Amino acid sequence: MLNYSTSEENYIKAIYHLQQQDGLVTTNELAAELKAKPASITDMMKKLKAKKLLHYEPYQGFSLSNEGKKVALGIIRRHRLWEYFLAEKLKFTWDEVHEVAEHLEHVSNKKLIDKLDEFLGFPRVDPHGDPIPDEDGKIEASRQVCLPDLPLNKAAIVSHVSDQSSAILELLKHKNIGIGTKLEVKKKFSFDNSMEVKAGRQPVFTISEQLAKNIFVKYGA
Amino acid sequence: MLNYSTSEENYIKAIYHLQQQDGLVTTNELAAELKAKPASITDMMKKLKAKKLLHYEPYQGFSLSNEGKKVALGIIRRHRLWEYFLAEKLKFTWDEVHEVAEHLEHVSNKKLIDKLDEFLGFPRVDPHGDPIPDEDGKIEASRQVCLPDLPLNKAAIVSHVSDQSSAILELLKHKNIGIGTKLEVKKKFSFDNSMEVKAGRQPVFTISEQLAKNIFVKYGA
DNA sequence: ATATTTTTTTAGACAAATCTAAACTATTGC
DNA sequence: GCAATAGTTTAGATTTGTCTAAAAAAATAT
Structure with a gap:
């Protein structure tokens, strides 16, 4: 290359x-x-x-061209790995990582990027929930769904909240859920469609169907 | 700036x-x-x-000019922090870090560098033993001395071996000491001028005066 | 279907960073 | 002390990436 x-x-x-x-x-x-x-x-x-x-x-x-796509996926791989590094290791917030990664992505040294990938534990998605291409340029399809449609035990990232009322924002703030939060659905209850979720590093807790319907997440398919 | x-x-x-x-x-x-x-x-x-x-x-x-020196120290700070990161976190060897850091150093984002510094635990010297300037551009004088002249409990980095005979190289290899190895003298014995050292992550061990005299280390004064 | 508008391309200019070749300045040797 | 040599600067060209203004092509509207 x-x-x-x-x-x-x-x-x-x-x-x-x-x-x-x-x-x-x-x-x-x-x-x-x-x-x-x-x-x-x-x-x-x-x-x-x-x-x-x-x-x-x-x-x-x-x-x-196919060659052009390969080059693009290499750049995106670098960008998203650096974003993950910035958020996970340097404690940048999800909305700060993009700009810095825009610069880091242009340092193209294969060994650097592959070792960074390994150091980070081969993450599948960046802090915005977008999938990270692997060494060979393979990338999972990115899916955005509302929380009730997320498969059980699938790691995802909050990417959007549809209702912007202060009531929902208050609730989300109380539960420490925001754009960029890692989320996983652990259990669904058919009685009221409530569900148990793991959000960030918090212990599992329950959220209502009404809330879940307004939370959109991204994940690698 | x-x-x-x-x-x-x-x-x-x-x-x-x-x-x-x-x-x-x-x-x-x-x-x-x-x-x-x-x-x-x-x-x-x-x-x-x-x-x-x-x-x-x-x-x-x-x-x-003074302004020019400040700019230079900023670049050197970035360069050496990235070198430390590459060696310590990504497991690059001491001789591989320079080239990659040559590129990373040009990404100049103060928050990035200060958070990287914190993430790394505010290291004082890079993998070659050269001191890392702080946020304000202050830098410790770099000293290179042979091991018997290194103050007790002062963290240093092996930078040079004067005798290149296969005998000394065999011994150094056996003791896992090479260019870039972190070294600290824990105790000196006046009887035979032997000394106890901590090298890398190994338990403390003893080396002879003859060997110590041939090992040169760098440290921040 | 053709005139008008929008989009795209071309032509020519400019700034940054580099080079070669020629001119200039400083140093050195005798 | 002056000529030869070594080191430095200038002048002009080149490449990359950008721009403005004008020309050309495509789309659109009546």
């Missing part, structure tokens, strides 16, 4: 994320994502095409 | 190291150190002078 500049890596990563949703990515879309001018995008697309990292015909949009 | 480019940081760091030994640094010296052409050095010196990071008059050599 060749080395790419920080700039090239940022383009590749942005295209990867955009094409997950949209299929073909357009010049303006990418310009908005990267806060650059459309002319700069076209310039870089020519360069990445010449390096066979993407498919591109003028005016037709672009998408990563 | 402003931000500087990777390139600027590499120049600043190199000047810092060279002027430790030489006082004024010359164009050719720095060119050799950085594997760049003398013309490139002159260009950058003008730039760094404009930023008030160094004193420079054409043909007269250059040296860091």
Whole structure:
């Protein structure tokens, strides 16, 4: 695997994320994502095409080649491992990790990343619940579901709360649940659809169906 | 503290190291150190002078200003903390850490570095025995002495072995002592000048005067 | 279906960091 | 003390990544 500049890596990563949703990515879309001018995008697309990292015909949009996807997954692997390290070891909060990881991800040394992975205990998801690609670029599909739909004993990360009333926020705060909290459903009761959950490092406790329906979590499939 | 480019940081760091030994640094010296052409050095010196990071008059050599030294110590702090992390947490060997830290050092985020420092337990020296500047840029003088001259209970790092005979190497290997090994002298016996040492994570053991004289260690004064 | 609008590309400029070759300054040897 | 040598700087070119303004292509609206 060749080395790419920080700039090239940022383009590749942005295209990867955009094409997950949209299929073909357009010049303006990418310009908005990267806060650059459309002319700069076209310039870089020519360069990445010449390096066979993407498919591109003028005016037709672009998408990563298989090689480009592999490069993107390498960058995402580095980014998410560093995010995990920052949250788990350095006690950054879930919303602080992204920005710092944006810089660390560009240090591309295979041994560094594989040893970091091992040191962290081969985590499957980052602090936002997004799956971490393995050494070979394999990545689990990311699923976002509401808590009642989460399989039993599946580790997940709180990613969203649908109801934003102060009543629910008070309750979540009291139970130490917030965006980024690790969550696992241990038991479900069919009588009232309440469930026992393990949240972060707290002992198992019970939450109601009403609450569970409003908590969304992400996990690796 | 402003931000500087990777390139600027590499120049600043190199000047810092060279002027430790030489006082004024010359164009050719720095060119050799950085594997760049003398013309490139002159260009950058003008730039760094404009930023008030160094004193420079054409043909007269250059040296860091106080501000320049502060910047240099910040870079060295980052470099050595990452080296410690790589050796201590990721189990890199002492001779592998430098190259990787050369890249990590350029990620300059104060919170990251201060939290890393805390996570590592505020180490005083890196895996080569060189002292790590603190948050304010204070740095202990680095001392290199042979083992009999090391103060009792002072943590130090093996940095050099003077005799390279296979006999001494065999002995050192047997005692698990090598470059980068942490060493502490626990007790000295005046009868034969033998001493009890703690090496790495091994239990305390005894070494002879002859051996001790050939082991050089570095420590923060 | 064609005129208008939007999107994309091209052309040309600029800043950062590097280089080569030539010019200049300082040092050294005799 | 001056010529030869060694070291340094300048001038101009190159590469990478960005930009603005203008041109070209595609999409859209009547």
